[in-house]
Amino acid sequence: MPIKLEKSNQSTAGTHDSMWDSYNSADYMAQTRRGLDEELVRFISQEKQEPDWMLEKRLAALKIYHTLPLPDWGPDLSRLDLDKITYYARATDKQSQTWDDVPSDIKATFNKLGIPQAEQELLAGVGAQYESTVIYHSLKEQFKAQGVVFEDLDVALKSHAELVRPYFMRAVPPSLHKFAALHGAVWSGGTFLYIPRGVKVDLPLQAYFRMNAKGMGQFEHTLIIVEEEAQAHYIEGCSAPRYGIDSLHAGCVEIFVAARARFRYSSVESWSKDAYNLNTKRAIVQAEAHMEWVGGNFGSNVTMLYPCSVLAGAGATADHLGVAFANHGQIQDTGAKVIHLAANTSSNIVMKSISKDGGKAIYRGLVEISPAAENAAANIKCDALILDSRSSSDTIPLIKIKNPTAVLAHEATAGKLNEDDIFYLRSRGLSEGAASAMIVNGFIEPIVKELPLEYAVEMNRMVELEMENSVG
Amino acid sequence: MKKIIIKSSAAKIVIPAGQKVLLLDNIGQPAPATPANRNLQIIIGRGCEIQYVFIERATRPSVSIEQRELFLGANSRLKSYRVYLGQGTSQLKFISHLDQGAELDSRVFFYQSGTEILTAEDNYIFEAPDSRGRFNVTGLLSGAASAQYYSDIIITPVAQKTDSRIDMKLYLLDPRARGVILPGLKIAANEVKAGHGASTFQLSPDDLFYLQARGLSKEQAKNLVINSLAQRFVDGLVDQELKKDILTQIANKETDQSIKSARP
Amino acid sequence: MNILTIKNLSVSVAGKTLLNKVSLTLKKGETTVIMGPNGSGKSTLANVLMGHPAYQVEAGQIIFNGRDITALKPEERSALGLFLAWQQPREIAGIDFYPFLFDAHKALQAARQKRVPSVFSFKKKLDQEISLLQIKEDWSQRYLNQGFSGGEKKKAEMLQLALANPQLAIFDEIDSGLDVDALQVVGQAMARFKQGAKSALVVTHYLRILKYLKPDKVMVMSQGRLVATGGPELAKRLEKEGFRDLLTNS
Numbered sequence: 001m002p003i004k005l006e007k008s009n010q011s012t013a014g015t016h017d018s019m020w021d022s023y024n025s026a027d028y029m030a031q032t033r034r035g036l037d038e039e040l041v042r043f044i045s046q047e048k049q050e051p052d053w054m055l056e057k058r059l060a061a062l063k064i065y066h067t068l069p070l071p072d073w074g075p076d077l078s079r080l081d082l083d084k085i086t087y088y089a090r091a092t093d094k095q096s097q098t099w100d101d102v103p104s105d106i107k108a109t110f111n112k113l114g115i116p117q118a119e120q121e122l123l124a125g126v127g128a129q130y131e132s133t134v135i136y137h138s139l140k141e142q143f144k145a146q147g148v149v150f151e152d153l154d155v156a157l158k159s160h161a162e163l164v165r166p167y168f169m170r171a172v173p174p175s176l177h178k179f180a181a182l183h184g185a186v187w188s189g190g191t192f193l194y195i196p197r198g199v200k201v202d203l204p205l206q207a208y209f210r211m212n213a214k215g216m217g218q219f220e221h222t223l224i225i226v227e228e229e230a231q232a233h234y235i236e237g238c239s240a241p242r243y244g245i246d247s248l249h250a251g252c253v254e255i256f257v258a259a260r261a262r263f264r265y266s267s268v269e270s271w272s273k274d275a276y277n278l279n280t281k282r283a284i285v286q287a288e289a290h291m292e293w294v295g296g297n298f299g300s301n302v303t304m305l306y307p308c309s310v311l312a313g314a315g316a317t318a319d320h321l322g323v324a325f326a327n328h329g330q331i332q333d334t335g336a337k338v339i340h341l342a343a344n345t346s347s348n349i350v351m352k353s354i355s356k357d358g359g360k361a362i363y364r365g366l367v368e369i370s371p372a373a374e375n376a377a378a379n380i381k382c383d384a385l386i387l388d389s390r391s392s393s394d395t396i397p398l399i400k401i402k403n404p405t406a407v408l409a410h411e412a413t414a415g416k417l418n419e420d421d422i423f424y425l426r427s428r429g430l431s432e433g434a435a436s437a438m439i440v441n442g443f444i445e446p447i448v449k450e451l452p453l454e455y456a457v458e459m460n461r462m463v464e465l466e467m468e469n470s471v472g
Numbered sequence: 473m474k475k476i477i478i479k480s481s482a483a484k485i486v487i488p489a490g491q492k493v494l495l496l497d498n499i500g501q502p503a504p505a506t507p508a509n510r511n512l513q514i515i516i517g518r519g520c521e522i523q524y525v526f527i528e529r530a531t532r533p534s535v536s537i538e539q540r541e542l543f544l545g546a547n548s549r550l551k552s553y554r555v556y557l558g559q560g561t562s563q564l565k566f567i568s569h570l571d572q573g574a575e576l577d578s579r580v581f582f583y584q585s586g587t588e589i590l591t592a593e594d595n596y597i598f599e600a601p602d603s604r605g606r607f608n609v610t611g612l613l614s615g616a617a618s619a620q621y622y623s624d625i626i627i628t629p630v631a632q633k634t635d636s637r638i639d640m641k642l643y644l645l646d647p648r649a650r651g652v653i654l655p656g657l658k659i660a661a662n663e664v665k666a667g668h669g670a671s672t673f674q675l676s677p678d679d680l681f682y683l684q685a686r687g688l689s690k691e692q693a694k695n696l697v698i699n700s701l702a703q704r705f706v707d708g709l710v711d712q713e714l715k716k717d718i719l720t721q722i723a724n725k726e727t728d729q730s731i732k733s734a735r736p
Numbered sequence: 737m738n739i740l741t742i743k744n745l746s747v748s749v750a751g752k753t754l755l756n757k758v759s760l761t762l763k764k765g766e767t768t769v770i771m772g773p774n775g776s777g778k779s780t781l782a783n784v785l786m787g788h789p790a791y792q793v794e795a796g797q798i799i800f801n802g803r804d805i806t807a808l809k810p811e812e813r814s815a816l817g818l819f820l821a822w823q824q825p826r827e828i829a830g831i832d833f834y835p836f837l838f839d840a841h842k843a844l845q846a847a848r849q850k851r852v853p854s855v856f857s858f859k860k861k862l863d864q865e866i867s868l869l870q871i872k873e874d875w876s877q878r879y880l881n882q883g884f885s886g887g888e889k890k891k892a893e894m895l896q897l898a899l900a901n902p903q904l905a906i907f908d909e910i911d912s913g914l915d916v917d918a919l920q921v922v923g924q925a926m927a928r929f930k931q932g933a934k935s936a937l938v939v940t941h942y943l944r945i946l947k948y949l950k951p952d953k954v955m956v957m958s959q960g961r962l963v964a965t966g967g968p969e970l971a972k973r974l975e976k977e978g979f980r981d982l983l984t985n986s
Binding site (some may be wrong): 418419420421423424425426427428429430431432434435438439441442443444445446 | 825
């Protein structure tokens with residue numbers, strides 16, 4: 001009896017093909033060029049002057065893409081017409097969009113969050129280059145000395161092919177699902193991060209440290225390799241709303257955590273336009289290593305995001321901490337997946353969701369204890385705050401146990417803000433809005449406290465803005 | 473309490489308002505030659521107090537597909553005991569609708585062994601305000617048995633001020649057993665108390681050692697656990713005969729494990 | 737001059753009447769004690785004065801400092817100078833205690849159109865009050881009221897009182913659950929508060945707290961009504977004789 005998960009309704013997602021200028025090279029990139037076929041894939045690879053092995057991987061992924069159907073579960077993707085999407089544009093062409101094109105409500109939000117102009121431009125996809133020059137240059141020197149590689153993936157696949165090639169799309173193989181295959185065929189841009197054995201990088205590495213970073217692209221690929229006993233923290237994104245002109249994001253993040261290493265991946269995302277945010281993020285964790293996912297999901301029309309940890313080595317551990325805020329017209333379909341493959345592995349999932357003004361928050365989780373995972377331990381805690389009677393929350397935790405020694409506990413609660421709590425805070429002088437925002441921030445505090453301070457502050461401010469943001 | 477034994481031919485049972493009834497389902501029925509495939513609706517009138525007992529016993533045929541749809545009228549109270557001891561492949565679906573002020577205390581105990589396969593689905597739909605539900609599923613799997621148990625609490629937008637909770641406990645007795653559980657929550661009203669828990673259960677090495685040091689073998693220790701889980705399950709059942717019957721069947725299943733493979 | 741006048745106040749919750757035509761006046765600078773058995777409506781009165789949204793005001797008025805506050809929101813009453821020390825202070829997860837104190841203080845200062853202090857000057861004032869309340873433990877890592885013992889919760893309420901600097905403080909069973917030492921600290925804090933010509937409304941079951949506060953007026957409530965009013969001698973009589981006599985005579 002297969003499980004029937006509902007399809008949800010959501011508002012329109014359009015493509016924005018009128019934004020693309022014509023290209024003065026081959027007819028491939030004429031304005032009318034849409035859809036996906038072998039010619040386009042070859043063109044992409046050629047444009048980037050990629051080595052043959054990468055072209056082969058792309059073509060193999062394309063073959064798989066054509067054989068796979070759209071997923072039959074989760075939010076309704078029927079309006080996503082994959083043949084109408086433009087799959088590639090050269091990086092420089094994105095600059096055709098000007099600051100004036102950015103809607104005023106986006107600009108207002110940026111101002112409210114106190115984001116500097118240059119950063120605002122980057123987030124809106126209009127900045128040519130964002131250079132935090134001083135920081136970046138000194139980092140570059142330090143990295144060179146340590147052997148850390150932090151580079152555009154386009155560049156790294158040539159300069160560090162011996163590192164990229166064996167790992168590329170091994171954590172997220174094209175056969176995983178249709179969007180992984182799509183990604184494998186048309187991926188473009190992204191980050192490569194390599195931490196050599198025993199190196200501990202204290203400073204959280206942020207995407208925009210890199211020269212020429214242009215913010216999250218449509219099909220960006222992040223490949224992170226953390227060697228034995230190494231340690232690092234990578235932050236993708238920022239909690240300010242991202243104004244993307246792309247309607248589909250099918251990016252990919254692959255993280256390989258070698259034995260006894262520790263890695264944290266933090267990502268706070270907020271997409272402000274109608275967009276399908278369908279990224280695949282997966283980490284393979286080896287013996288005694290530790291992986292942490294810390295995430296916040298705001299905004300966007302439809303987000304589907306289930307970071308996955310594969311605990312492949314004995315004693316591997318993973319923590320998944322996440323916050324999802326679904327406001328009016330939004331569907332946050334997020335969660336966590338942990339697959340225990342080896343003995344003495346343990347995992348901890350803490351998910352908090354908030355839905356408001358008709359928003360819908362969905363937690364979709366999977367914890368699987370496979371036969372070889374002796375004495376595995378898994379703990380899951382999901383709490384949902386449903387702020388008003390128009391909003392809803394679903395919790396769909398799939399638990400698969402194939403080993404009798406597993407110790408697993410899953411606990412979930414749902415409800416609204418406590419009236420007495422609000423009254424208490426108001427009786428101390430806070431307005432109802434401020435009191436509610438304070439309680440909601442308190443609700444998500446276990447996750448927020450794991451973020452670096454400036455992100456934590458921004459996340460709290462995002463919550464306050466979302467709380468203020470009512471439908472008229 | 474009035475006792476009603478549901479006939480195997482029944483498609484719909486209606487209990488008028490204000491009744492106190494013990495409803496027996498699937499009890500003492502001779503095993504039909506062909507696999508059963510039944511859809512039964514049970515309509516419970518307002519203010520009723522019902523105990524409902526459903527037993528899928530080990531003598532049932534090898535493929536069993538059953539569906540029950542229960543409608544709890546306003547302010548009715550239902551205590552439901554379901555025991556799944558099927559031999560072979562079972563697909564059991566239970567849908568419960570709760571009207572205003574209704575209370576449902578539902579317990580399920582399943583025990584699969586050998587190569588038995590259970591696929592179960594429970595939907596608890598809260599359709600009106602002020603209703604309450606406590607749902608418990610305790611499952612034991614031994615040998616190479618497998619079970620897939622999906623449970624959904626569905627709270628519709630009008631079902632404000634409802635209070636519901638589901639707890640699922642899975643006990644794997646052997647390394648080849650497989651269990652998949654999904655305690656789902658689909659909530660569209662905000663003034664509610666809703667929660668769920670799911671956990672695995674096992675005897676810790678220390679617990680086992682303690683029992684063994686008191687003279688019990690590992691098998692006996694496991695059976696001790698199974699019997700205490702069974703006792704907890706039947707607690708509150710009005711009919712003492714029925715209680716004994718259920719406990720006996722569970723105990724039989726424990727001892728029958730080794731000879732199970734010899735059955736046709 | 738009256739700091740508080742309640743005129744014929746009737747209040748209900750879910751159709752049930754909890755306060756029945758309650759009228760009373762409190763003079764500015766005085767201490768009024770309200771006593772009564774459980775269920776008499778004393779705590780309801782305290783909550784209604786502060787504007788708890790769950791209660792329905794069926795009739796009557798609440799006049800605070802000459803202003804009708806019957807329809808005002810809790811934060812507005814707080815800004816006007818009303819403070820309620822809760823019987824069971826709310827434990828709210830994830831809210832850091834000191835940052836909360838600062839935020840509430842800033843909100844009140846702004847509402848009262850006073851200068852909003854810097855975090856440094858606030859910290860100084862906070863440290864001052866902490867030492868006056870003899871709070872020896874480090875509360876800087878705690879969340880709002882979580883992990884606080886009964887006595888600590890009441891001290892935390894007194895801390896918030898000191899920072900809010902109200903005109904009229906309502907104490908809802910502040911003395912419940914306190915041991916002798918904590919009671920002394922809290923009592924002394926209440927006395928300190930009163931020194932600034934402030935008014936206090938003390939809802940209590942016991943009379944221990946009166947060791948630190950001299951009541952100017954004593955009122956007795958029963959079943960949602962005010963049934964007796966008197967001076968300090970009424971309190972002494974109740975201590976000796978209990979409520980029964982008084983209530984059967986009313």
